[in-house]
Amino acid sequence: ILDSGACSHVLDAEDAPGYRVEPSAASRRGATFVVGNGEHVPNEGQVHLNLESTKSDGTASSIASTFQVAEVSRPIMSVSRMCERGYTCVFDKDGAQVLNKDGNQVCYFKASKGLYSATMKLKRPEPFTRQAP
Numbered sequence: 001i002l003d004s005g006a007c008s009h010v011l012d013a014e015d016a017p018g019y020r021v022e023p024s025a026a027s028r029r030g031a032t033f034v035v036g037n038g039e040h041v042p043n044e045g046q047v048h049l050n051l052e053s054t055k056s057d058g059t060a061s062s063i064a065s066t067f068q069v070a071e072v073s074r075p076i077m078s079v080s081r082m083c084e085r086g087y088t089c090v091f092d093k094d095g096a097q098v099l100n101k102d103g104n105q106v107c108y109f110k111a112s113k114g115l116y117s118a119t120m121k122l123k124r125p126e127p128f129t130r131q132a133p
Helices: 077-082
Strands: 032-034 041-043 045-054 058-070 087-093 095-099 103-113 113-115
Touching: 045 103, 058 103, 077 087
Parallel strands: none
Antiparallel strands: 032 041, 045 058, 087 095, 095 103, 103 113
């Protein structure tokens, strides 16, 4: 979900199998996220993801990003974090395009029921590590 109100990219650790969660500055100081129902959810650290997104024309595009880890129901990408990294987010009634500094689309989020969502593939971490059973 692309969210203009989110302060960080956030996902649940279970959404990133094979990736190692590392402590972040926020997790070290005991920071929490306030979720939609007002509950405070602990920041568990961060994970650096290699993702493959789909552009509006159906072609694939690679994007890497750091997500904070917390117990959330679905991954959220922050518009402000995207903009800080040099991307531009353009919204309309059908969806949201994320454009790189050259104006090329790197991913597309389809609008549906008030949310802008995309399905992204999780690429193997570099180097690949297996989780313990």
